Amino acid sequence: MTIREVAAKTNMSTDTLRYYERIGLLPPVPRNAAGIRTYDEYFVDFINFIKKLKASGMSLEHIIDYIQLAKKGDATAQERKNLLAEARETLVQKINNLQLVVELADYQLCNYEHVLQPETYALLNRKAVRTAIAV
Structure with missing residues (x-):
């Protein structure tokens, strides 16, 4: 999927998606030979997860912390x-x-x-x- 398709599917702007990737909130998005981002359903799910945390009142900084902690496993x-x-x-x-x-x-x-x-x-x-x- 292109960034426009993912933006439409997640009801987010393309600028926001680029920003989330730039600040490390989203994992790096693979690019094709032309340098165009190519998203899959994993990214759609990841974006929706971020939206869920944001809707619960978490700041982007805390969401980044949350995801980093989650990568460390159940101990966090x-x-x-x-x-x-x-x-x-x-x-x-x-x-x-x-x-x-x-x-x-x-x-x-x-x-x-x-x-x-x-x-x-x-x-x-x-x-x-x-x-x-x-x-």
Whole structure:
């Protein structure tokens, strides 16, 4: 398969596939005599595995670490599980931060006329006064 075919099959861009290979996330892809990458189903499966890890919140750096550890065998299973747990904790922190943002947005919506709207006008009027003085 060509890179375009694999990109279509995995719903990834060709640039992303090249990048994954360049950073060592994907194994080197064999090339034909013309230097064109020739993928097989192994690469499609590998890319889908990467996507699965990424969807669980793992960074590309941690996915590289995960794959390197997996190459070392079962003795690294706990380390790999720790990487997944770390990614999960990062997701939980992001969710908590987003919840705080939602609460702030709720507060601003509920108190718009008494808090945000007067602050907006005060800020804009201050700018208008400064502009008038500068002229």
